[in-house]
Amino acid sequence: QKEVEQDPGPLSVPEGAIVSLNCTYSNSAFQYFMWYRQYSRKGPELLMYTYSSGNKEDGRFTAQVDKSSKYISLFIRDSQPSDSATYLCAPLVTPGDKIIFGKGTRLHILP
Amino acid sequence: DADVTQTPRNRITKTGKRIMLECSQTKGHDRMYWYRQDPGLGLRLIYYSFDVKDINKGEISDGYSVSRQAQAKFSLSLESAIPNQTALYFCATSGITGELFFGEGSRLTVL
Numbered sequence: 001q002k003e004v005e006q007d008p009g010p011l012s013v014p015e016g017a018i019v020s021l022n023c024t025y026s027n028s029a030f031q032y033f034m035w036y037r038q039y040s041r042k043g044p045e046l047l048m049y050t051y052s053s054g055n056k057e058d059g060r061f062t063a064q065v066d067k068s069s070k071y072i073s074l075f076i077r078d079s080q081p082s083d084s085a086t087y088l089c090a091p092l093v094t095p096g097d098k099i100i101f102g103k104g105t106r107l108h109i110l111p
Numbered sequence: 112d113a114d115v116t117q118t119p120r121n122r123i124t125k126t127g128k129r130i131m132l133e134c135s136q137t138k139g140h141d142r143m144y145w146y147r148q149d150p151g152l153g154l155r156l157i158y159y160s161f162d163v164k165d166i167n168k169g170e171i172s173d174g175y176s177v178s179r180q181a182q183a184k185f186s187l188s189l190e191s192a193i194p195n196q197t198a199l200y201f202c203a204t205s206g207i208t209g210e211l212f213f214g215e216g217s218r219l220t221v222l
Contacts, residue, residue, distance in 0.1 A: 008151055008153070032209065034210070036211070041216070043201055043215055044201075044211070046211065088153065094209075095208055095209030096142075098159050098167070098169065099205070099209070100170065101146075101153050102153060103151065103152060
């Protein structure tokens with residue numbers, strides 16, 4: 001079993017919808033959880049960074065971690081065409097760890 | 112200027128040729144990484160280095176080698192390129208927070 005599983009999509013939703021992107025992981029030692037956003041032909045950039053279980057909100061984005069289920073989610077409210085990108089999850093044991101990514105989910109927001 | 116610079120940005124080569132991809136960073140970070148991205152497979156870690164004297168294999172190191180010439184420079188070599196090494200290659204750095212900063216990518220095509 002790969003350490004981090006993520007549905008590659010593509011996921012197409014209409015503008016204004018709530019988007020849910022998800023990852024599962026197998027290593028119970030993961031404590032830190034990152035979401036990166038990658039636009040076409042660009043390098044990924046950090047979008048959200050959380051520690052342990054719970055929710056973290058930043059504008060229209062909410063990251064949610066359920067360590068008991070080894071399940072992490074990224075919610076996007078009021079989705080915009082500019083949110084169209086690939087979203088990659090990356091859990092870590094410590095901030096100094098090497099980073100293994102999920103496959104990434106391609107998201108298309110339809111105007 | 113970009114914090115993480117990759118050269119070349121695009122390269123077409125033939126099977127059996129030796130190729131070097133170079134990466135330099137101005138972030139002052141100790142940690143540097145090389146990832147490969149293929150459609151549907153996400154970002155996969157090839158090699159990583161936590162300081163100048165530390166080199167580690169990642170998920171898919173076969174067929175690749177690296178050199179950490181200085182804190183700011185980390186190069187990836189393909190000793191004898193083969194077509195299934197055609198991919199988009201990313202260099203990245205990280206500091207104490209663990210956040211990765213990526214270059215713009217190097218697109219390699221092996222004919």
